[in-house]
Amino acid sequence: MSDILIVDDELDIRELISDILEDEGYATRLAGNSDDAMTAVNTEPPALMILDIWLKDSRMDGIDILKAVKTDYPDVPVVIISGHGNIEIAVAAIKQGAYDFIEKPFNIDQLLVVIRRAMETSRLRHENQLLRHQDDSQAEMIGGSTAFRNMVSQLDKVTKSNGRVMLTGPAGCGKEVAARYIHSNSNRSNAPFVTVNCAGVAPERMEEVLFGRETPERGIEPGLLEQAHSGIIYFDEVADMPVGTQSKILRVLVDQQFLRVGGNDNVTVDLRVISSTNKDLEQAIEAETFRQELFHRLNVVPIQVPPLEKRSEDIPVLADHFISEFNSAQGLPKRELSEDASALLQTMIWPGNVRQLKNIVERVLILGDGSGPIEAHELPGLEETKSDEGRVILSGALAALPLREARESFEREYLLTQINRFGGNISRTANFVGMERSALHRKLKSLGVVTSSKEGARIARLDGHEFDVG
Numbered sequence: 373m374s375d376i377l378i379v380d381d382e383l384d385i386r387e388l389i390s391d392i393l394e395d396e397g398y399a400t401r402l403a404g405n406s407d408d409a410m411t412a413v414n415t416e417p418p419a420l421m422i423l424d425i426w427l428k429d430s431r432m433d434g435i436d437i438l439k440a441v442k443t444d445y446p447d448v449p450v451v452i453i454s455g456h457g458n459i460e461i462a463v464a465a466i467k468q469g470a471y472d473f474i475e476k477p478f479n480i481d482q483l484l485v486v487i488r489r490a491m492e493t494s495r496l497r498h499e500n501q502l503l504r505h506q507d508d509s510q511a512e513m514i515g516g517s518t519a520f521r522n523m524v525s526q527l528d529k530v531t532k533s534n535g536r537v538m539l540t541g542p543a544g545c546g547k548e549v550a551a552r553y554i555h556s557n558s559n560r561s562n563a564p565f566v567t568v569n570c571a572g573v574a575p576e577r578m579e580e581v582l583f584g585r586e587t588p589e590r591g592i593e594p595g596l597l598e599q600a601h602s603g604i605i606y607f608d609e610v611a612d613m614p615v616g617t618q619s620k621i622l623r624v625l626v627d628q629q630f631l632r633v634g635g636n637d638n639v640t641v642d643l644r645v646i647s648s649t650n651k652d653l654e655q656a657i658e659a660e661t662f663r664q665e666l667f668h669r670l671n672v673v674p675i676q677v678p679p680l681e682k683r684s685e686d687i688p689v690l691a692d693h694f695i696s697e698f699n700s701a702q703g704l705p706k707r708e709l710s711e712d713a714s715a716l717l718q719t720m721i722w723p724g725n726v727r728q729l730k731n732i733v734e735r736v737l738i739l740g741d742g743s744g745p746i747e748a749h750e751l752p753g754l755e756e757t758k759s760d761e762g763r764v765i766l767s768g769a770l771a772a773l774p775l776r777e778a779r780e781s782f783e784r785e786y787l788l789t790q791i792n793r794f795g796g797n798i799s800r801t802a803n804f805v806g807m808e809r810s811a812l813h814r815k816l817k818s819l820g821v822v823t824s825s826k827e828g829a830r831i832a833r834l835d836g837h838e839f840d841v842g
Contacts, residue, residue: 375399376487377418379409379437380453381428385476389422392480393487406432410440417445419494420487425454425461435468442469446601449490453478466591467637513553514693515686517795519678523550526675531557536625538670539648541677544727547648548608550677555604560644563603566596571612578617579633586635597630601641610647610670611656618663625669645670680722680729685795688714690726694733704737712748718793720751784819787812 376398380386383404390400401418403409406427413421421441425434432440438450452465455476462473471490474483513524530537531554539547548567555565573581584595597605607613613621624630629640647670656662680687691709699706709717722728736750773781787805794800802812816822 375401375418376420376422376491377401377403377409377412378422379403379406379427379434380422380424381405381426381430382424385424389483392483396484396487398487398491406430406437409437413441413445413448417448419448420490421448421450422487423450423452425452425465435464438465438468438470447494449493451486451490512693513549514690515683516689517683517685519682520686523675523678524553527553528557530554530673530675532559534644536645536647536670536672538672538674539646539677540674541648541650542679542723542725543650544725545677545679546726547650547677548606550675551604551606551646551648554646558604558644560603564600565604565606566600567606567608568596569608571609575614575617578614579620582617582621583630583632584635584639585633592632592635595632597624597641597643598632598639600643602643604644604646607645607647607670609649609651611649611651611653611662615661615663618666622663622666622669625666680725681792683795684718684793687717687729690729691717691733694730695737698734698737704734705740705743707737707740707743708745710745710747713746713751715793716748716751719789780819783815784821787816787819787821 376393378386378389378393378400379402380389381404386402386404390402393400401412403412407430409423410432412418423434423437427433427437434452434454438452441448441450446469449471450469452462452470452473453476454461454473465473471493472486474486513520513527515521527550537551537554539550541547552565555561568582570578580595582595582597584598585593587593620630624641624643625645628642629638631637632639653662653667653671657664657667688709691714695704695706695708698704717729717732724731732752735752736746740746740750787801790801790805791798794804798812799809802809805812807815
């Protein structure tokens with residue numbers, strides 16, 4: 373996809389254009405009728421197509437070829453030329469997706485300007501495709517915990533279908549990574565993955581951003597829905613979509629077509645929709661900030677993306693992945709996690725989830741002590757738990773208890789934390805804390821902690837309360 377295909381029924385014209393373009397350093401191919409043109413396109417799509425609108429002795433005219441090319445190869449720019457040009461033909465060609473229209477006899481300088489612009493458009497589209505593939509490669513799912521494996525199992529079940537998926541989970545837990553995983557493993561993996569940041573677009577601009585617009589001055593400006601044609605549109609934090617836009621999106625889901633802002637012709641699209649939210653949409657429906665009909669259309673397959681606290685045993689693997697990523701992308705030191713640092717990361721609280729972990733890893737690599745292993749004292753937040761002399765600072769509640777109760781309280785919380793760290797695995801917990809497995813079971817029983825399985829994960833229950841440690 374690096375040459376220019378010239379299609380014209382007049383040999384002198386196509387050879388003249390070819391000579392001009394080759395003098396400018398472009399590679400060209402020639403076709404004198406519709407059959408040769410379509411064979412050339414299907415054999416190897418060109419970077420650009422120059423197409424005569426009138427083709428003698430051909431099964432298809434230029435408009436028919438244009439329609440076929442834009443259907444099968446929408447990223448190939450097509451410049452229409454004609455000796456019988458008029459405004460109606462130009463408008464018809466542009467509406468069918470032509471990049472530009474030039475009337476014969478053409479000015480060579482004008483032709484070259486249009487060709488350069490169109491080739492730049494082709495180059496940018498090709499780069500965008502490469503970036504999309506890079507994004508897909510970065511949608512790698514990292515982890516091995518029970519909660520993580522359960523989620524991936526659900527994602528794998530929906531990749532090959534066209535069913536609409538609703539991803540739920542707190543901010544930063546990796547909902548977009550899950551959406552990209554579906555895309556990269558689906559039948560639409562070579563088509564666009566377009567993200568709509570519902571919280572980041574001003575409500576008054578949302579419809580132009582989604583549907584595009586048509587104006588006499590600027591012509592057609594495709595919106596995100598049109599850009600996602602044949603691929604996946606991802607509504608990130610869909611609860612923040614303006615209520616007025618929700619009804620129009622609902623119509624798109626039903627009809628798979630829409631009008632651009634300022635336009636009169638329906639635009640038909642083939643889309644798969646994935647949505648995400650960190651809010652309770654049923655509460656939003658009760659508050660009349662989210663349409664119930666749209667919820668039912670989008671929530672065909674609900675999948676929960678677990679927060680980081682439910683997959684603590686994945687933290688060292690995720691941290692190592694981010695270290696390698698920052699080393700490759702930014703040249704930051706490729707350091708290992710010490711055992712103490714790994715243990716501390718697994719016992720920290722993560723309100724920002726995977727995104728927060730990634731930020732902490734980047735901060736440590738930028739501000740860290742050197743190229744050796746990352747030590748626990750380098751991690752942010754440690755100063756809140758230790759004094760300058762290295763002593764552990766007791767909470768007020770713990771300090772107010774008698775020794776025996778304080779010890780039991782500490783042991784209970786410590787063991788719950790370690791069970792959580794090791795994904796409910798009692799053998800690994802016992803090995804780390806330095807106890808025989810039977811002794812640990814006795815200790816847990818004396819502290820009122822009972823472990824059991826629930827939905828494939830280990831659960832620790834304390835005094836009748838359940839704490840998910842899977």
